[in-house]
Amino acid sequence: MIKFFDYSIEYKKIEKEILKSIKKVLDSGILILGDELEKLENNIASFIGQKFAIGVNSGTDALTLGLRAFGFLQNSEVITVSNTTVPTIAAVRNAGLTPVFIDINPDTFQIDETKIIEKINNNTKAIVVVHLYGYPAAIDKIIQICKKYKLKLVEDCAQAFGSKYNNKYLGSFGDISCFSFYPTKNLSAYGDAGMCLTSNTEYYNNLKLLRFYGYKENKPISYIEGFNSRLDEIQAAILNVKLKYFDNYIFEKKRIANIYFENIENAKIVLPPKIEDVILHLFVIRTKYRDELIKYLYNKGIETKIHYPMPVHLMPAYSFLNYKQGSLPKTEFISKQILSLPFYYGLSKTNQKTIIYALNNF
Ligand SMILES: Cc1ncc(COP(=O)(O)O)c(C=O)c1O
Structure with a gap:
């Protein structure tokens, strides 16, 4: 049988280096929120072209926390597509928001940007574009709509690590951009992992609190209601190796x-x-x-x-x-x-x- 997906060929090529990186983490004694994650966050922020990166547990969490970081009122509306995988919508709901679906352009598989404006009302706060299969949504036009109607732009880049639009990486356009490093993805971990990117200091600070129960500097006092969503050191080390060979x-x-x-x-x-x-x-x-x-x-x-x-x-x-x-x-x-x-x-x-x-x- 020719399998639909098989990570083993890529893995075998870099096996020694991967195992060495895992051993290094295990020997270090720091398994969560350590140097490997910091290195990965810096690497990916500069690779994609945003100021900050915040590693989280999955692409779904990146979207959930990303949407929470804006501080929208509950039940605010978010414009997005139904032509996506469940997690995009699950994340909108996890963040206490309401998805409003726009149809797609079947030739590009992407949101039909000409249909967005008719769905905007006073309760609309953001547009979540999904760069499905790695193809870019019509970002230029969508950015103009976001500016005109004061909406935040979130890029769901789970399927688009490494893809470009007008010579810039997808994920460099959003107020917050969300990535998944699920094992089948372009840049993939050997388990769950995800990341938010932003160039806005306020959202960055909110995201750091949100991923770790709202704690500041590891003291167990919650300043905001948060989650447990951390990209662990072993997956971060694996991703640091894989990024070298991207x-x-x-x-x-x-x-x-x-x-x-x-x-x-x-x-x-x-x-x-x-x-x-x-x-x-x-x-x-x-x-x-x-x-x-x-x-x-x-x-x-x-x-x-x-x-x-x-x-x-x-x-x-x-x-x-x-x-x-x-x-x-x-x-x-x-x-x-x-x-x-x-x-x-x-x-x-x-x-x-x-x-x-x-x-x-x-
Ligand atoms: C478009 C899209 N959004 C979000 C996700 C969620 O990512 P994860 O599986 O890492 O939670 C995925 C991957 O499944 C995806 O393909």
């Missing part, structure tokens, strides 16, 4: 993407957009014959996945938001056509050939 990772992912772009040829299959400077997290094709294609590929030993089979607004947990079937037609339309192919560092040439051959003969 150029190599980008090179490899681009190479594999280009092979798909250049060789998949089938009138029944629509390829995703090919955009310079985008580091794809997932390679997502579209086809009217999706269910048939899944079965066909599976029978040929090829595992695929759907990101995501049900838009969040139609999920039972979010029925109280009152979005009916048909309310976001483009989001619903593409959720029935999308299919993610195996696409990871180390996908072998032979396996990729098998996948392409199967697709072209479907």
Whole structure:
């Protein structure tokens, strides 16, 4: 079976260094909030282009704490998309806020920025853009809307570490930008990890309190109601090693993407957009014959996945938001056509050939 994802090839290449970094942490006696995290925060803030970074436990927590850091009133509205993974919306709710969904542009998979203004009211406080699959949302236009209507911009960059827009890294535009280092992500830990970036000192200070029960300087007195959300030293050490090899990772992912772009040829299959400077997290094709294609590929030993089979607004947990079937037609339309192919560092040439051959003969 050609697996959908496999981290082992990348891991084997850097195994010695990873194990050494883990040992160093274990020998140091400091497992939480130590030098490795500080180093990682400095590295990532300067890599992406924001002043401050705050490591947290996951991408979901980065979004939750990020939204809490603004100090919005409970039930304030946040404009976002339903064409995302649950955590984006779970985080909006965890922060006590209400998501307001905007439909997407099906060609780019991103929020349709022309539909944002009609949903803004006095209760709207922020826009959460999700750079899905690594593609940028229309940031320039969205920044203009945020300025005009005094809204905060949050970038959900969980799938977009390393991708650029107008020559700047995604994550450098938001008032707060949120990253996930979940094991499948572009920059990935061997467990859960996430990070908020900001250049605003007030939000930075709030985030530092929020991730650690509201404590200042480790004294167990809460100044604000906070969380336990810390990126531990072992994961930070692993990420510091992986960041060193990130150029190599980008090179490899681009190479594999280009092979798909250049060789998949089938009138029944629509390829995703090919955009310079985008580091794809997932390679997502579209086809009217999706269910048939899944079965066909599976029978040929090829595992695929759907990101995501049900838009969040139609999920039972979010029925109280009152979005009916048909309310976001483009989001619903593409959720029935999308299919993610195996696409990871180390996908072998032979396996990729098998996948392409199967697709072209479907
Ligand atoms: C777009 C998006 N947002 C948020 C998250 C949440 O990240 P995590 O799994 O680290 O909590 C993910 C990853 O699952 C994601 O893909």
